[in-house]
Amino acid sequence: MGTPLSRVASGPAAALLLLRALAATVGPTFSYAAASATLPGPLPDCRTASMHQVVLSSKSPPATIGMAGPSAVLKKFDSLMDARRFPEARCLCAGRMLRMFDFMALTQSKIADYVDTGRSRDTVLEEKSAGDWAYAKIYSRMVFKRPFMGQDSLASVQAAHLYKSPRGWLIAEMEELEGKDAPVKLRTGIPEGVDGRLSGKEDPSPGGKHGSDLFPVSSRAPQRPGQADRIRYRLQLKDGSALAGNCSLDGNQTLLRADSPSRWIVESRRIPNPLTPGPAQAKPAAEPALPPDSARIYLASNAYLDLDDSLLTRRAAAIAGAETGPVRVAQAVYAWVSGHFRFRMGSVLFGTSTEIIRDLTGDCSEAAILTAALMRARGVPARVALGFASLGQGVFIGHAWCEAWLGGCWVGVDAALREFPAGIERIKLATLDGRGDMRIAATNLMMRNISNLEIEILGAWEKDRGLPLKEYPDNSAQAERFFKEIMEGIGKGGKPD
Numbered sequence: 001m002g003t004p005l006s007r008v009a010s011g012p013a014a015a016l017l018l019l020r021a022l023a024a025t026v027g028p029t030f031s032y033a034a035a036s037a038t039l040p041g042p043l044p045d046c047r048t049a050s051m052h053q054v055v056l057s058s059k060s061p062p063a064t065i066g067m068a069g070p071s072a073v074l075k076k077f078d079s080l081m082d083a084r085r086f087p088e089a090r091c092l093c094a095g096r097m098l099r100m101f102d103f104m105a106l107t108q109s110k111i112a113d114y115v116d117t118g119r120s121r122d123t124v125l126e127e128k129s130a131g132d133w134a135y136a137k138i139y140s141r142m143v144f145k146r147p148f149m150g151q152d153s154l155a156s157v158q159a160a161h162l163y164k165s166p167r168g169w170l171i172a173e174m175e176e177l178e179g180k181d182a183p184v185k186l187r188t189g190i191p192e193g194v195d196g197r198l199s200g201k202e203d204p205s206p207g208g209k210h211g212s213d214l215f216p217v218s219s220r221a222p223q224r225p226g227q228a229d230r231i232r233y234r235l236q237l238k239d240g241s242a243l244a245g246n247c248s249l250d251g252n253q254t255l256l257r258a259d260s261p262s263r264w265i266v267e268s269r270r271i272p273n274p275l276t277p278g279p280a281q282a283k284p285a286a287e288p289a290l291p292p293d294s295a296r297i298y299l300a301s302n303a304y305l306d307l308d309d310s311l312l313t314r315r316a317a318a319i320a321g322a323e324t325g326p327v328r329v330a331q332a333v334y335a336w337v338s339g340h341f342r343f344r345m346g347s348v349l350f351g352t353s354t355e356i357i358r359d360l361t362g363d364c365s366e367a368a369i370l371t372a373a374l375m376r377a378r379g380v381p382a383r384v385a386l387g388f389a390s391l392g393q394g395v396f397i398g399h400a401w402c403e404a405w406l407g408g409c410w411v412g413v414d415a416a417l418r419e420f421p422a423g424i425e426r427i428k429l430a431t432l433d434g435r436g437d438m439r440i441a442a443t444n445l446m447m448r449n450i451s452n453l454e455i456e457i458l459g460a461w462e463k464d465r466g467l468p469l470k471e472y473p474d475n476s477a478q479a480e481r482f483f484k485e486i487m488e489g490i491g492k493g494g495k496p497d
Contacts, residue, residue: 070134070162071124073169081108094163095172095191096239098198099451103214111148119143125157125180132164133187139180150351159184165194176443178436192239199238216455217479218394220469222425225392228460228467229270231424236454237262246448248385248428251409265458271411271421290381290405298381298405302434305373306354315357316377326380330404330413330420333374337415341367350439364400364416365442371402371413372434381405382413384432386445388455389417390425394472395479396455398446399426427455 073092080089086105093101126137138160143153157180161173172191177184192198222228235243242261249255249266257265289295301307319336320329342361351359353373356366368384375382382404389399401414401422412422430445432438460467472478 070127070129070136070160070169073162073171074136074138074160077171081105084108091167091196092171094165094170094193096447096452097171097173098193098196099239100214100447103450114144114146114148116143116145126184128184128186130186132190134162134164134169135184135186136160136162137177137180137184157182161187163187163191163194167194170194174447176440176447178440213476214451214483215398215479216388216396216427216453217476218396218455218457219473219475220471221390221392221394221457222460222467223470225390225425226423228424228462230267230461230464231457232256232265232267232459233427234454234456234458235264235266235427237449238452238454241448241452246429246445246453248387248430250428252412252424253428266427268424268426270424271407271409295381297433297435298383299376299379300434301376304350304352304369304434304438305376306352307373307377309354309357312353312357312373313377316374319374320378324379326404326406329378329380330375330406330411333371333378333380334413334415334420337367337371337374338418341370341415343367343416350442364414365438367415368400368402369438371415372404375402375404375413383410384434384438385412385428386430386432386442387426387428388449388453389423391482392425393478394457394475395482396427397479397482400442401426403431 077089077092080086080092081104084105086101089105090098090101097104120140120142122141123139124136125139128135136159138158139155140158141153141155144151157177159175159177160171161175162169163172164170170191173187175184222231235247237243237246240262243258243264244261247253247264247266252271253266253268255264256267259265290298306312316333319332321332323329323332340360343363344361351362351366351369353369356362356370357373360370365384372382372384382402384400385403386398386400388396389401390396399416401412401416403410403422404413405411411420413420414422417423429449430441432441457469460469
């Protein structure tokens with residue numbers, strides 16, 4: 001099975017745990033109205049004294065990497081993170097790990113009081129190297145002293161990818177796997193930041209400026225959220241990765257131009273209002289059907305959307321009543337979830353519909369899963385979308401919502417942000433049908449995009465009339481404020497908000 005190591009790579013494992021939470025944390029607390037109403041006046045300038053800079057302000061000397069092997073580097077990284085010697089640990093990172101290192105350091109601080117280190121263990125299952133790349137497949141079991149995000153313990157399998165630089169082996173990427181037998185592909189090429197520096201990111205050394213860039217922040221945005229019916233975005237992955245595997249395109253979010261594989265111009269358009277007819281209007285005609293293969297996928301039962309659960313099917317029947325038209329069913333489900341679901345950030349980790357229908361508590365990910373399951377139970381094809389939603393003022397954070405097949409297209413049904421059809425101040429990165437592990441998919445999606453995806457709003461229109469974009473020069477401080485609120489909410493017990 002491999003060589004047991006006392007704490008190999010549990011620092012990265014802890015970050016994977018929090019990434020699952022951050023993959024979908026927007027709830028009613030961050031609705032457009034609430035966000036604008038609860039924000040104070042000018043926020044303090046975090047560019048010179050951010051929370052990240054405080055974490056990284058240790059004056060420990062740089063680490064000497066030498067030519068230790070991959071497992072030794074992982075073990076050294078973990079011991080440095082445990083000791084909170086973050087500048088030294090940072091010297092062992094490159095690529096995506098370097099980009100998200102600030103988040104790693106914050107995770108270590110957040111989760112340290114929960115983890116029972118005496119009972120938590122990691123085991124290296126497999127190691128392989130070829131040329132300048134190596135990986136270690138690691139089974140981690142993290143035991144908590146008290147429940148954390150609804151869990152007493154967490155077992156996961158990860159692959160740590162390392163690159164052999166002139167400075168020695170560097171941890172370049174972490175990947176969560178679906179099981180111990182899942183294949184791992186050796187990486188190729190040269191990761192960014194092998195010299196410890198990243199493009200577009202300030203040097204986080206003590207005294208240097210370092211603003212929050214964990215979430216995308218556009219310097220300009222429409223002054224009135226929700227007004228535009230068409231918005232144009234520039235998307236870019238700073239590490240040069242291809243957007244083709246990190247951005248979902250469909251009839252509502254379309255590609256206008258690809259300046260490079262990692263830099264796209266996309267446009268989102270609002271679903272027409274006639275899709276949601278009022279009570280005085282005639283009952284809508286039958287919706288165009290999905291191709292049979294797609295219909296089977298988006299109406300199927302699976303581990304996350306369990307249509308064999310009698311409580312779920314009874315509840316879905318009661319919600320829909322005599323309605324059979326997909327639009328009316330969607331309206332009924334949306335209204336019920338919006339009114340009965342209790343939002344609490346970071347309370348669980350992508351629960352299943354079987355759990356959620358009984359507890360009716362969770363983040364936007366649970367609201368999306370519950371909405372999709374209730375839709376499928378009444379014959380409406382549905383899926384879960386993942387991406388970033390705007391809180392207004394150009395700030396985007398991780399979000400999940402349901403999409404239903406209505407009127408011949410996929411329509412967002414977002415109980416968390418109280419939007420049906422869902423608004424267009426969001427970027428959809430992926431859709432999940434429930435056949436694979438949603439938790440793992442969300443974690444790896446955030447791993448690829450956190451501190452990496454740039455979103456810039458280029459233009460907005462209402463009925464083809466251009467809307468002015470307001471400059472928000474200090475909204476990175478606002479993004480940091482929201483991030484702190486999310487981190488403070490993750491793992492807390494007590495009654496739902």
